[in-house]
Amino acid sequence: MxxxxxxxxxxxxxxxxxxxxxxxxxxxxxxxxxxxxxxxxxxxxxxxxxxxxxxxxxxxxxxxxxxxxxxxxxxxxxxxxxxxxxxxxxxxxxxxxxxxxxxxxxxxxxxxxGMAVISESLHRQRYKFLWDLLFEQHPHGDYCRGKWESSGEKKTDVPSDEILLEMFEHTPTALILDEFQTWFDGLTNTKQYPCRNWAFNFIQVLSEIAK
Incomplete structure (x- = not known):
């Protein structure tokens, strides 16, 4: 028993x-x-x-x-x-x-x-972009956000794999996202605001560098 x-x-x-x-x-x-x-x-x-x-x-x-x-x-x-x-x-x-x-x-x-753990229930709508969540809560996030945002004309719509790798090499991280599908399905995806495309691209980058 x-x-x-x-x-x-x-x-x-x-x-x-x-x-x-x-x-x-x-x-x-x-x-x-x-x-x-x-x-x-x-x-x-x-x-x-x-x-x-x-x-x-x-x-x-x-x-x-x-x-x-x-x-x-x-x-x-x-x-x-x-x-x-x-x-x-x-x-x-x-x-x-x-x-x-x-x-x-x-x-x-x-x-x-030895990992930083970032978890979020996305249906609460606290972040417009997933990278805002990472930049805000990661120990090296402020620096990497500044590096990305200050890149001038070279600034991309989505943070690059180089930016993310620098952040995760500083502190390895586990990202736990609850209600992701609900959040993703509700994103706008117009020509002016292709938020869903950006989110898809960002998740793709994260997936490719996951170790």
Whole structure:
């Protein structure tokens, strides 16, 4: 027996919403609580373990989580966030579940370390362009924004791979974007404001330099 128990929010007379938010104004979002608290409500399902493996060391590619609303994509993103930001708590969680399930492969899953983690729920519409998010939150972002914006006539519509590589070589970064498809589909794409094309090009550049 695994000794699983219902979470407290399921034990009351009224069932409150249990949807996962990465952040909220009350500072109780999935990425705002401690890793240990979040991991208490996380179980090593096949999707969770595959996601951890997909973003592990030497996995040089972007990862896309697809599925209908309510299938746990935001929970997986929060899991990734805590795996990056608190290796110790995540390793302990993997070890404990590996022992409970008598599965050494769970305990031995490798984790990435030494990365800045930038996460955003894009449906909140806090950023007009994705590069604004990176420039604002990355430790080397202000410098790279200034370098790009001061390039005069050579300034491109989208930050170049050279600008981004300089930023990420300074501090390796994991970028976690929730509700990306909703945000992308809502972008204007006129001849005067081809925002969707710019976003597509920017994501393409990020994907090509992902390591």
């Amino acid at each position: 695994l000794g699983l128990e219902l979470r407290k929010e399921f034990k009351g007379r009224r069932l409150k919403g249990t949807a996962i938010e990465l952040t909220n104004k009350n500072k109780t979002g999935a990425t705002q609580v401690s890793a240990s608290d979040f991991l208490k409500i996380t179980y090593p399902t096949a999707d969770v373990l595959k996601t951890i493996e997909a973003v592990g060391p030497n996995q040089g590619h972007p990862v896309t989580l697809k599925g209908e609303r309510g299938q746990g994509k935001s929970h997986l993103m929060a899991m990734i966030y805590h795996a990056f930001t608190d290796n110790a708590a995540t390793s302990q969680w993997l070890s404990e579940w590996g022992n409970r399930l008598s599965n050494d492969k769970i305990a031995d899953l490798p984790l990435r370390s």
